[in-house]
Amino acid sequence: MDPPPFPKLDVNHLMQKLTSDEKIMLTAGRDAWHTVPIKQFDIPSIRTSDGPNGVRGTRFFESVPSSCFPCGTGLGASWDADLLHRVGKALAAESKVKGVHVLLAPTVNIPRSPVGGRTFEPYSEDPFLSGMLARGLIKGLQGEGIGATMKHLVANDQEFERYSISSEVPMRALREIHLRPFELAIRCDNPPWAVMTGYNRVNGLHCSEDTFLLSQVLRREWNFKGLIMSDWGGAYSSTAATRAGLDLEMPGPTVFRGVVSKAALGGKKISQQNIDAGARNLLELVNKVQESGVPEDASEESIDTPEVRALMREAASSAVVLLKNQAPPHQRYAVLPLLSHPDTQSIAIIGPNAKIALLGGGGSASLRATYSVTPFDAISAAAKGAGITDVKYARGANGYKFVPLFGPELVASNGKPGVDLNFFNENPFAVLKSKPVYHVVTTSTFMFFSGDLPSTAVNLICWVEVTGKYTPDVQGDHEFGLASGGRAYLYIDGQMIIDNWTNPVPGESFANHGSTELRATRTLNRGQQYNLSVRYFYEPPALYPVGSQKRGGIRFGVAASKPQQEFIDEAVTVAQNVDKVILLLGLDGDYECEGYDRPDMKLPDAQNSLASAVLEANPKTIVVVQSGAPVEMPWADQASGILQAFYGGNEGGNGIADILFGKVNPSGRLPLTFPKRFEDNPTYLNFGKGHNGKVHYGEGLFVGYRYYESTKLAPLFPFGFGKSYSYFSLLASLSSPKIGPNETIYVDITVKHGSWFRPGREVVQVYVQDVESSLQRPIKELKGFVKTPVLQPGESREFSVPLDRVSLGFFDDHEDVNQWVAEKGRFKVYVVGSTETETKELDLELTESFSWI
Structure with missing residues (x-):
């Protein structure tokens, strides 16, 4: 039975009682997913978990099953902030049954290139759409007491040399494009309770050590009150990161926040105020997630309703x-x-x-x-x-790219799809009477032994024997593939067909910590049962690299080949x-x-x-x-x-x-x-x-x-494009043709379902063009959108989209200005519906120039 939920903390009292060493302990993780508890003060450990489209829990290997929602760009394709709110609530419910207090989502990096390895993970190339959808997910999560973590601050948009690459971003692009979705979600009534820094550098400085990003922009300009954590393995220092405002180093055990921080504090490279700030933000986060009712170190379950x-x-x-x-x-x-x-x-x-x-x-x-x-x-x-x-x-x-994983044709000793794994702390292939220290039946032939296995009996240096019975459902040639985070052989009926043991070549498997995939082809008979086995050995490198995974992993698959x-x-x-x-x-x-x-x-x-x-x-x-x-x-x-x-x-x-x-x-x-x-x-x-x-x-x-x-380069399909089985018509007008400083006006929109059959939904997009800008600006930029409910044939609905200073301004990066500016003059407002719908063009005038930060 899980323990009861933990009580709220008296943060001010604790900050007076805790020693410097104890405060430093709070600013680093206990392990891969948990923060450090301090039992004598009843400070609990809180649990974090990936991710953007589901709640995995604490394990990659044989994790507790989860509800998987569409990827970020799939959710972005909905253009539906209400849907994101409901998805957030569902993720909160799943977080609770998995004992998770803080979900590492949403991802709002701008996918500037179509080939970025994680382009699928954020919502959109447009910062406004991304930020507004993030608001919906955050509201759904935090309304149920589960903390949201916006990530990855900032310009973390490629995977090549992701721990060290410097994203050289002009200040206007940084402010108007890459920081904007973070700003939209933070400068609102329901900001996220946490922000995660990126692995990369921005203009030469690692994000986790960038005082400009963390202290000036997040804390002072945006008044962010939440916790700032590193990405996993994305803290590279004690002094620079602590002084910049990084509150929490993840994962644990700490690399930089233990004796290193103590020495830095003693040498006055960091101050007690720096330490106190991180500890206080962690304790405040504990109090926020306490409302979820999730106890400390709870068991993990699934939701399937x-x-x-x-x-x-x-x-x-x-x-x-x-x-x-x-x-x-x-x-x-x-x-x-x-x-x-x-x-x-x-x-x-x-x-x-x-x-x-x-x-x-x-x-x-x-x-x-x-x-x-x-x-x-x-x-x-x-x-x-x-x-x-x-x-x-x-x-x-x-x-x-990799040979597909085995399906239900491969069964374990219990007759169910999967394979048997036996873990050994001595070489069973040399010592024949070796006894396994742990046995498990897996459901997948992708086995990422990340973090702790379900058993603590397995040493870091270990051997694994995988066995199963494979019955092909097609006749003929079959291609087998094997990749591993250590050394491995693959056997069919006792015959070794792939040798990834003698000379494994580093490759892209297991987040670039594994080998290339080796392949072999064998002719198999449909309906005949074959004994399949894999032998595996893992020994960590002498110098453990940042982000490396304990005990490596194995993946093997098969596909009909011709x-x-x-x-x-x-x-x-x-x-x-x-x-x-x-x-x-x-x-x-x-x-x-x-x-x-x-x-x-x-x-x-x-x-x-x-x-x-x-x-x-x-x-x-x-x-x-x-x-x-x-x-x-x-x-x-x-x-x-x-x-x-x-x-x-x-x-x-x-x-x-x-x-x-x-x-x-x-x-x-x-x-x-x-x-x-x-x-x-x-x-x-x-x-x-x-x-x-x-x-x-x-x-x-x-x-x-x-x-x-x-x-004027025509794409294959433009941003915002999408068809319907129905036709919709639009009427649009402005609540006022003029807008002044710090005022809000509205685009009043009437949407009519113009088809005679089939109910449907429309997406209305509102773009703004600065006709007279003193600096170069895009032709138009998205500043509002509406996703209608389901409209019946002939039905009309009215909507209002607000326009304010954020809709009109740009960032003037001249050293004498260095702030947001909205210049008086003429603007165009474009209201766009489905592909077949005529665009509505409206005129707007800003009566007076003004600026803000």
Whole structure:
């Protein structure tokens, strides 16, 4: 039984009683996820947990299952702050059953490049949309007593050399673009209780040591009262970080906040005031999360209720954007929705991602889901419900970066999907009578032994034997893959087929702390059972690098293997013999992952060839792209229907099916610009390896749509783009044609559902243009938006969008100004609805110039 919730603390009294050593203890973690308790003063340990789209709990390896919501860009595609609020409440409920007090979310870094490894994790390329959606999630979490942690402050936008790279950002771009979502969420009635610093440097200084960012901007300008913590392994000093205002070093045990801080205090490199500030902010956070009722060191459980499933399904369909929907050649009607076509008697589901549930991107956002729904299963069920009984399938291509993990064909000794793991503290492959010190049956062949295992009996230097029985469901060649954080062999029926023991080569697995993947192909018989085993040894390096993971990890997988053209030919044959095709393409959490960036925007391997061939074979093909970030679509002109599905979490498959069959009228809008080519994006020459440890933000203010509109370079699909199965009309006016300093006016908007059938939702976007600015500014910038409730055919609703000084100002970085400025003169206000809706243009005048900080 869990202990009772802890009582509130008398912070002022404690600050008088605690010694300097005890206060220093409070400013560092106890372990990977907990802060340090001080029992004699009844100060509890509070628990943190990843992440942005779910609550993993305290373990990567065999974690307690969690509800997985869509990835950040998928939630961003909803343009729905109310949905984010409800997702926040659901994450708070999951936090409570996992004993979590502080969730490490939301992520609001600006994805300046489409190929950043974590581009899938934040909400949008636009700081206003990102900040306002973050407000919704924060309100949902903290309204239930669970602390939110905005991350990663700031310009933490690439994975290459992420611990050391210096983001060289002009001050205007830093203020107007990269700091703006943090500012919007902090300077409001419900600011986050914590902020996490980035790994990187900004203009030469590590974020965790930057007095300008932490003390001047956060504390003095924005009046932030919460806790400032480091990213995990993102504290690099005691003195500089403490003086800058970093309150908490994570994870524990401490590297810099123990004897190092004591020596620095004794040498007066840091002051008692510095120490007190961090300790006080930690104690104040303890009091805030006390309201959650979550006890200290609670057990971990899952939530899986009809209500949570319904919310995840709603979020998954909201993450789908209808990009194209037109009539195929020689047809009268648009290809979607499928239920509107009584002639559809047979469908084919084709693609390498059809039978895989793509929950989200890789890294700290990944988790073990309570359940998952693949597109194939969801579409097949929806088709059956619609009376379509002829459903065919073809894989079409292999498109993996790492060989896919084993599925239910691999079983453990208990007969359930998974494998047996035996851990040893001596070499069992040399000492035959060695006894395992720990045994567990896993559910996945991705095993990241991060932090503490469920047993403390396993030494840091350890051996592991993995065993299972594999029964292929297809005949022929199978490709096996093995990557590891230590040394490993893979055996089939006692025959070693992969040697990653003799000379493992460092690679991208396990957040760049593992090896490259080695592969081998074997011919297997369908239905025959094979004994599979892996032998593994881990010994940590002599000098443990920052961010390294205890005991490494193992991942191994299998896939049917044959020449890509054979896969494509099979898919073409299937496509030619059905009425319609749903073609599922995209990336996965191996391509989009914390730890490394993508080299380009291309789809994997033969997916583009597959798309062109299937679209030629059957023009009534709907292409569904699942990815967290933009991909190139060289076949887009061929396609009659295109959906961008992002990563949809547990209910991703049902979210796609609901849109395809018209159960849900699509209302998603792109939170990112999709360029035609990788070379078209504004960061093409200023991203990645940079120059001598620096990456220059050469695009300045012109991130995303700001760049494409200013250069008149047409993207494949613009920011804010998205279609509906319905038509909406807009009326818009200003509550006043003039606005003065510190005033707020309103854009009054009437939205009417103009179709004669099918209820639907509209997204209205409000942009502002400074016509007479003395400094260069983007052509227009998003300053407001509305997501309507479901409108019935013919129904009208009225809305008001506020415009204030934040909507009009820019940051003047001249040394004599160095503050926000709004200049008197003419402005244009643009009100934009669905793709087919006419843009409304309104005139606004600012009567007087003014400034603020």
